[in-house]
Amino acid sequence: MVSNISRVLLVEDNPAHAKLMMRTLSEFSQSLDVDHVSDGEAALAYLFHTGKFEHKTQLPHLVLLDLRIPKFDGLTVLGRIKQDPALKQIPVVILTTSDADSDVREATDRFANSYLVKPIEYLQFVNLMRSVGAYWTELNHRASS
Template sequence: MKTEIKRILIVDDSPKDVELAIAALSENNMANEIIVAEDGEEALDYLYKRGKFIDEHGFPAVILLDIKMPKMNGIEVLRHIRNDSKFNLIPVIMVTSSREEKDLVESYKLGANSYVVKPVDFNQFMEAIKILGQYWAIVNQPPPIIL
């Protein structure tokens, strides 16, 4: 039986943060495929297999979701994910620069699995992403996705 390598979906409009996240995950020798969506609409396109993601298959093991993005913010994306039975069991980690209490509370009310404020320090950011990747894509055992 072939074991499928779990995907990580990074949803972030900051190319620098995406690059650092990919570097942190790669530095840890994680073989997970990483999919990047540059905004909330693109994240939903990936999940619903639309647009440039029409030929994609499978679901991510975890979604690392920024809040402050153009077109559709992370809170709106989380709301869509949790309201759709196809996706509502996928772990969603809010990885954001927002320290606003309303964002934190709303994220948990909508079913975020975790809320991580992006550290300003480069090394702390790299370490935080490594830990998130290891836990959610390797250690954590999610429920099966039922279609």
């Protein structure tokens, strides 16, 4: 059984990280749709179908969320997702450079499904993203939507 992950929202303000993440995720499925936004305000507009995303009809099956993003930080976005009845079942994976205990604790308190620290070294970052892709697109089971 496949995990049914076909839409991912990537919330990442670093263009190099975003490009690497999208390229690595594309290795798992030609049909994997990855939408990228670079700040918390755009992420919330996407998820709540407002602003330029008001005509977006489908929600993502997975959110990959950086903590250090402009406008609204990742913890704020995470909190809004997990407080909303229509969004709270969407898995949210924190992908950040912060390994601070306070950030891990706050993300856990706001019901992050996973907390991963981005490695500085390129190959380790690629391998991390391959692991994320394999887990969420091939190994993880979720209920059909």
